[in-house]
Amino acid sequence: MEIDFSNIKVIGFDADDTLWVNETYFRDTEEKFAELLDDYETKNKIDQELFKMEMANLDIYGYGIKGFMLSMIESALDLSNDQVSQKTIKEILELGKRMISHPVELLDGVEEVLSKLMGKYRLIVLTKGDLLDQERKLEKSGLSKYFHHVEVLSDKKESNYRNLLEHLDIPVDEFLMIGNSLKSDVLPILNIGAMAVHVPFHTTWAHEMVPEEEVVNNHLKLNNLEDILKYLDN
The missing domain is CATH 1.10.150.240 (Putative phosphatase; domain 2)
Incomplete structure (x- = not known):
């Protein structure tokens, strides 16, 4: 699928089941x-x-x-x-x-991807969950050094993303979100005019399932996180 990422300056990463097993x-x-x-x-x-x-x-x-x-x-x-x-x-x-x-178990290729993208893009973590627990996992993961900003959201709806990007002064056309959930990491991002990459995890919580009729094709789907390096200037 031909998607142009040349305008991207900021990349957001989901945490659970995108950076580490959850x-x-x-x-x-x-x-x-x-x-x-x-x-x-x-x-x-x-x-x-x-x-x-x-x-x-x-x-x-x-x-x-x-x-x-x-x-x-x-x-x-x-x-x-x-x-x-x-x-x-x-x-x-x-x-x-x-x-x-439980020890934090990084997914394959995560550190390689972050190390290659750091310095060329502004990298941020956008996740939801319990603040204390997510802070603990990020610290134990050893990945903090790669990120300019970490945000634990109460939810991942269009309004949450829109408000955060405005707060961080990030134009929507310069933002790319990478995550494992169509419902939380892809669809709301596309709906606000930003770009998204879907990297499915082998297990998905029922609450994050998306009906087939809601699945859109104007995003990139990858088998693993490392494949994103083929599409970005690194």
């Missing part, structure tokens, strides 16, 4: 959560109810591990009709704590 740990924890509650419901039912609870709580807790922990506890109480033991609640909290303390 969704895999949520799915693993969901498996363990279902095992803890298998006396009360089937795994399929537990998965469905947990997702419903996450969606119901999203406006209250936002994105991230802490909100996920609270939704697991609330789901456990509902699914067990308030009969779940204190021991199980404690085990659920431990699942969340293990997620928070």
Whole structure:
């Protein structure tokens, strides 16, 4: 696909599942959560109810591990009709704590890409989630040195991007966003007149799924992050 990036001066990178592994740990924890509650419901039912609870709580807790922990506890109480033991609640909290303390696992090629683009473009991180957790992951990743700015957004809608680019004095036609989510990293960016590159991760949270009819073709889709170097002046 022929896309001209010659006007790009600023590149935004999503963090979770673009720079480092994230969704895999949520799915693993969901498996363990279902095992803890298998006396009360089937795994399929537990998965469905947990997702419903996450969606119901999203406006209250936002994105991230802490909100996920609270939704697991609330789901456990509902699914067990308030009969779940204190021991199980404690085990659920431990699942969340293990997620928070998990080592940061960089995706292939991330540091090579950033090192080659640094100095030629202004690089920024635009992610959503819990501020403390995202700051921790960025520090543990060793990638901070590559970025001019880091922004943890409450959400990634058109208004969030538009306001941030205006605040950072970045013209939309000079901005490129790279991320794994069509819903969060591609569609809203294209809708405000900027450019986007989609680098899918092998696992996608159901909330980030996009109906087929919403998928647009005026963006670049890559199999891995390293391929972006073929398209940018580096």
